[in-house]
Amino acid sequence: METEEGKPAVHKLISEEDVAVALAKYIADLSDKSVKGKGSFSIALSGGSLIHTLRKLLEPPYKDTVAWSKWFIFFLDERVVPLDDPDSNYKLAYDGFLSKIPIPSGNVYAINDTLSPEGAADEYEGRLKDLVKRKTLSISVTNGFPKLDLMLVGMGPEGHVASLFCWHFQRYEKKRWVTFIKDSPKPPSKRITFTFPVINSASNVAMVITGEDLASAVKVALGTHSSDFIPLPVQMVLPEGELAWFLDMDAASKL
Numbered sequence: 001m002e003t004e005e006g007k008p009a010v011h012k013l014i015s016e017e018d019v020a021v022a023l024a025k026y027i028a029d030l031s032d033k034s035v036k037g038k039g040s041f042s043i044a045l046s047g048g049s050l051i052h053t054l055r056k057l058l059e060p061p062y063k064d065t066v067a068w069s070k071w072f073i074f075f076l077d078e079r080v081v082p083l084d085d086p087d088s089n090y091k092l093a094y095d096g097f098l099s100k101i102p103i104p105s106g107n108v109y110a111i112n113d114t115l116s117p118e119g120a121a122d123e124y125e126g127r128l129k130d131l132v133k134r135k136t137l138s139i140s141v142t143n144g145f146p147k148l149d150l151m152l153v154g155m156g157p158e159g160h161v162a163s164l165f166c167w168h169f170q171r172y173e174k175k176r177w178v179t180f181i182k183d184s185p186k187p188p189s190k191r192i193t194f195t196f197p198v199i200n201s202a203s204n205v206a207m208v209i210t211g212e213d214l215a216s217a218v219k220v221a222l223g224t225h226s227s228d229f230i231p232l233p234v235q236m237v238l239p240e241g242e243l244a245w246f247l248d249m250d251a252a253s254k255l
């Protein structure tokens with residue numbers, strides 16, 4: 001592991017299996033600390049390969065020791081499709097993870113799949129605001145955005161995170177908590193997504209990156225680059241809290 005004051009912790013592991021093992025311990029430790037400290041743990045899930053990489057949490061010791069009933073689950077981004085559609089991040093997370101652990105269903109914040117992208121983004125943002133009012137979620141004292149305990153962030157080969165893509169203005173959003181996109185370059189086209197101010201207000205952000213196709217974007221994100229270069233979305237992940245990268249050997253191969 002590489003750590004330096006003010007820099008992310010970069011965990012370079014051999015295989016995706018090793019990433020899954022390290023990630024489970026990291027999440028379980030954060031959950032434990034958060035539940036002991038304030039009685040809850042709020043976590044936002046990406047879709048894609050991340051869900052499979054969570055599998056070690058479903059095994060002993062974590063399955064029986066994590067305080068699942070204290071978890072509040074959110075979606076970093078979601079495709080605006082029915083919740084039982086194969087493209088739904090909720091369905092992926094439910095089938096591969098959430099259905100296998102005893103999290104109260106009321107603590108899982110899926111989008112309202114009957115609404116338009118604009119409507120679903122507004123509605124999701126409204127629910128976050130309500131949770132802040134009820135003190136289920138805390139708020140960043142520096143900027144007033146919600147402060148989740150952990151964001152689990154995946155990445156696409158061209159450096160997108162959540163549904164914040166390179167040539168799309170949503171990644172520069174400064175006021176909204178949740179925004180929408182109707183022309184995602186990666187199908188399906190209609191999506192909602194947390195904005196960077198929300199992602200970057202989290203107490204902890206974990207970049208979970210495996211596979212050779214992601215090595216070039218990892219190199220850009222973690223290597224040195226000129227300041228007049230237009231950043232990839234992944235380079236805009238700059239949390240006020242702690243940032244940790246979990247990489248397998250293939251993803252780290254160009255570092």
Ligand SMILES: O=C1O[C@H](COP(=O)(O)O)[C@@H](O)[C@H](O)[C@H]1O
Pocket residue numbers: 045046047048049050076077078079089153154155156157161162163186
């Ligand atoms: O479309 C999406 O893509 C990214 C990356 O997915 P992966 O399969 O390459 O890991 C994912 O993080 C995001 O949540 C999802 O909606």
